[in-house]
Each structure stands twice: as structure tokens, then as C-alpha cells.
Amino acid sequence: MSKRLVNILVPLISILLGLIIGAIVMAISGFSPVEGYVALWNGIFMDTYTMGETVRQITPYVFAGLAVAFAFRTGLFNIGVEGQLIMGWLAAAYVGFKFDLPTVIHLPLALIAAAVAGALWAFIPGLLKAKLQVHEVIVTIMMNYTALHVANSLIGTLSGGDERTPKVQETASLRSSFFESLTDYSRMHWGFVVALIAVLVMWFILEKTTRGYELKAVGFNKHASQYAGMNVNKNIILAMVISGAFAGLGGAMEALGTFENMSKLHGFTGIGFDGIAVALLGANQPFGVLLGAILFGSLKNGGLNMPSEAGVPTEIVNIVIALIIFFVASGYIIRVVLERFGKQRKEEK
Template sequence: MSKRVVNILVPLISIVLGLIIGAIVMLISGFNPVDGYIALWNGVFGSSYNMGETVRQITPYVFAGLAVAFAFRTGLFNIGVEGQLIVGWLAAAYVGSAFELPKIIHLPLALLAAAAAGALWAFIPGLLKAKLQVHEVIVTIMMNYIALHVANATISALSDGGDKTEKIHDSASLRSPFFESLTDYSRLHWGFLIALIAVLIMWFILEKTTQGYELKSVGFNQNASEYAGMNVSKNIILAMVISGAFAGLGGAMEGLGTFGNITKMTGFTGIGFDGIAVALLGANQPFGVLLGAILFGGLKNGGLNMPNEAGIPVEIVSIVIALIIFFVASGYIIRVGLDRLSKKKKEGK
């Protein structure tokens, strides 16, 4: 089997294994897995409303996936997407509600604020990694919790002790009456187009620019890059900043599109952690991330239909997602299995 085929087979096998074990869990719990997966399917494609909601759910996943993938390509593990997404969401909601400007300025400004906030949040771990060799995984995890508590305190301060910020002005909104009427009044908004553009931007940066080449090179081998005259610390910081900007924009999708404000959170949104799964499944390629986001966005949103139609708790979808991550991470063993399989075939001939 060629390497290319194996690289595509590993995520596919992981998805299938995840779904099979999900089915076994349903069987053990006394449910009919066929009914469960039909309910899941209907939750995605069953009505124009569901389809609109699914695309809406996919949008932040694309950004979260791009953020994780971009850092991965430079050899960095950004678990802080969750926190960067929250500060981006907060910044977008603040700029959207605090100013009154014409739409052509206001909307880009709100998006820019979100990207900048996410970038700033990722800059700190990037700087510590580049200058002091502090491992980015732990710092980004800590930054997640700092983001959560700081955001909650800021929301409280902005709303005079309330639980949520004011609604953003229409001039900063991504909402689209056209898409809403097209999809039976779902919350589908313009964000998915921005997400598609972001996919192209990541592809362009990595494949078509010198800077992108440097970033990838640092990811492959820091020493070789250094000897070739590249500035390793600058590239590490830049990779984290760009990654954080993608994450911040993901937050803007929620702030300017889906909700139109930000509410105090007791826990994380989960989008940032699912972004790790999206990136892994997409092999850290921009278009792979898009496919991964479509799968996980579909699973997440379709899963909401499972309690209604089949009586199965929605957490089954999270179980399946966790299993898929587990299998993708254990790709080594799947590769070994595939290797043995293809050798046996050859011997058989």
C-alpha cells in the first residue's frame, strides 16, 4: 500500500472504529444503534433548519481546527485554542456593542479585534517558548483558565454585575436574514464564508509564501532551520500568534454570528478541545481541517437530535468523538495492522 493511501485510511478507519464502539455502547445501554445513527443522520440532513444549524456549528470548528493545525505544522501544540477563542469572542462582542460605526468599518473592526485578542493570548506562550524554552502545552492550558475567569469578570464589569453583555449593533452582525429564511429560521450566518476564506489563507501562507516555508521548516527541524539562517524564536512566536488569531476569529463567529453577545461561562465551550480532534483528523492540512470540521460539526449538531428521536443521551456523540481522537492518536498501531494485512495479501498471491 502506498503511503498516501495509508495516510487517508488511518483517519477513515479511526472514524469507523469510533462509530462501531459507539454502536456497541448503545447496544449495551439497551438502545438500537441503527435508530440512533438514523436520528443522528436526520439531525444533520433531516430538514433545512437542521442543515443550516449544522453549517453554523461547523464554522467555529473550522477556525479551531485551523488554529491547532497551524501551530502543529510549526511543531507547536496549542491546547490554548479554547482560551484564545473565549477572549476573541469577548473582544468581538465588546467592539460590536460599544461602538456605532458604518457596517463596512464596524464588522471588519470587530473581526480584527477578535483576531488580535486571540493572537495576544497566544503570544504569551509563544514568547515563553521562544525565549525561555517553556513548554507551550502547560502554559496554554493555564492560559485557558485565566481566559475563562478574566472573561467572566469582564462580562460582569461591562454589564454592571449582569450575566451577559449587551447585544451587538446590527452594523457588526454577521447574521443574514437571507440565509435564515432559506433554512427555516436557523441561526446560519455569513461566518461560513469567512471560514472558507480562512482555509484558503492558511493554505496560501503555508504553501505559497517564504514565511510559510520557514514556519514549516522550523517545525521539521529547529537546528537545521537555525543553521540555514532562519530566526527560530521569531518563527515560533509568529506561528503561535497566527494560530491564536484563527482561534480568536472562531470566537468572533459565536459573538457576531450565533449569539450576538457573550454570556458568563461556568465551563469551557469545548470547541477548542474538539479543534484538536479536527486538526488531527485533517492531518493538519487546511482542506483536511475543513473535512474534519464538517464531520465533527455534523456529529455535534446531529447528536442534538438523538435524545428527541431515539431517546439516547446526547453524550454518546462526545464518546464517539473521544474514541476517534484516541484512534487517530494511536495511528501507529493502525499502520502496523494495515502493513500486516497488505503483506498477507501479497503472500496469498
């Protein structure tokens, strides 16, 4: 059995096992697995509106997954995607309502502001890691809480004491009347195109540029990279900055597309933390992250239909997602089984 075939089969088998055991959990809990999964399917593909909402749900997960995956590929563990996403959300919302500019300037400016905000928030743990060897996991976790409270405070200031910022102007909005008419007024927006471009950008940086090679090399072995003449500290900081920029753009999807403003948060959005699971599902590869986000976002959005249509609690969806992630994380065992099976068949022939 070829290595490429094994790489394809491992996530597919993981997903299948997750769905099977999820069905068992539903049955033990007194719910019909068939009705539950039919409701899940309908929540994803029932009509144009639900499909539009599914795409809308997937979009920020792509950016969160890319942010985590980029850091992983360069030897860093960015747990601060949530905070970077929040700061990007705030920056995009501010630029979106504050300035009066043509669309060709306003929308790109709001996206750039989100990317810069996320990058600057990630710069701090990157600098501390590079200069003082402070572990990025600790710093990024703490900065998530800082971002949450800073954002809530600034929302109150920018809105004059209101609970949310003013709505972004149409010139900065990612929404389109074309998608509204196509998907029966769902909140689907142009952000999914930006997400596809981001996937290509990450692939190009890591696979087709000298800088990308250096970033991966530093992540693989710092000492060897330094011996080869690479600037290790510079590359650590740059890796965190690029990762934060992806996260900030994820926040822009919510500010300029889904909600068109930013409300005070009573807790974390969860998107940044879910990005860890998306990156894991996608094996930290750009196109794998896209597929992982499609699966994750589809399950999240489809799960909202399970209580109303089948009476199945949404917690069951979280269990299914957790099971899939568990089996993907245990992919080594599945890989060994597949390789032994392929070897046995080859010997029999």
C-alpha cells in the first residue's frame, strides 16, 4: 500500500470511526442515530440558505486553522489565535465604520488593519520567545485574556458606552446582494474567496519561497539552521507575525461579513481554539486545513439543526467532533494497521 494512499485513508477512517462511535453514543443516550445524522445532513445541505450559512461558518475556521498550522510548521505552538482573532475583529470593525472611502480602498484597508492587528498581537510572544526564550504557549494563553478585556473596553469607548460598535459601512462590507439572492438571504459573504486566497498564500510561502524554507528549517532544528547562517530569532518572530496575520483576518470575516460590527464578548468565541483541531485534522498542510475547516464548520453548523429536527442535543455533535479529532490524533495506530495490512497482502501475492 502506497504512502500517499495511506495518508488519504487515515483521516477518512478517522472520520468514519468518529461517526460510528458517535452513533453508538446517540443510541446509548436514547436518540436515533439515523434521525440524528439525517438532521445533521439537513442542517448542512437542506436548502440554499443552510448551504450559505455552512460556507459562512467554514470561512473563519480556515483562517484559524491556517494560523495554527503555520506556527506548527515553523516549530511554534500558537495558542493565542483566539486573542489575535479578537484584535483583528476589532481593528476591522473600527476601520469599517470610522472611515468614508471608496470600496476599492476601504475594504482592503479594513482587511489589512485586521491582519496588522493580529500580527502585532502575535509579535509580542514571538519577540519574547526569540529574545528571552519565554515559551510561546504561556504568553499566548495569557494574551488571549488580555485581548478579550482590552477589546471589550475599547468597544465601550468607540461606541460611546454602547454594547457594540456601529455597523460597518457598505464600502467595507464583505456581504453581497448577489449571495443574498443566491442563498435566500443567508449571511454568506466574499470572505470564502479571501480564505481560498489565504490557503494559496500559505502554500506559496512555505513551499515556493526561500523564506518559507528558512522558517521550516528553523522549526525543525534551530541549531542546524543557525550553523547554516540563518537568523533564527528573526525567523521565530516572523513566523509568529505571519501566523497572527492569518488569525487577524479570521476576525475580519466576522467584523466585515457575518456580523458587520463587534459586540462586547462575554467569553471567547472559540474559533481560535477550534483552529487547533482544524490544523490537526488538516495535518498542518494548507489544503488539508481547508478540508478540515470544511468538515469542522459543516458539523458545527449542521449540529444546530439536530435539536429541532431530531431532538438530539448539540453536545452530541461536539462528541462526534472530539471523537474524530481523537482518532486523527491516534492516526499512527491506524497507519501501522494499514501498512501491515498492505504488507500482508503483498506477501500473499
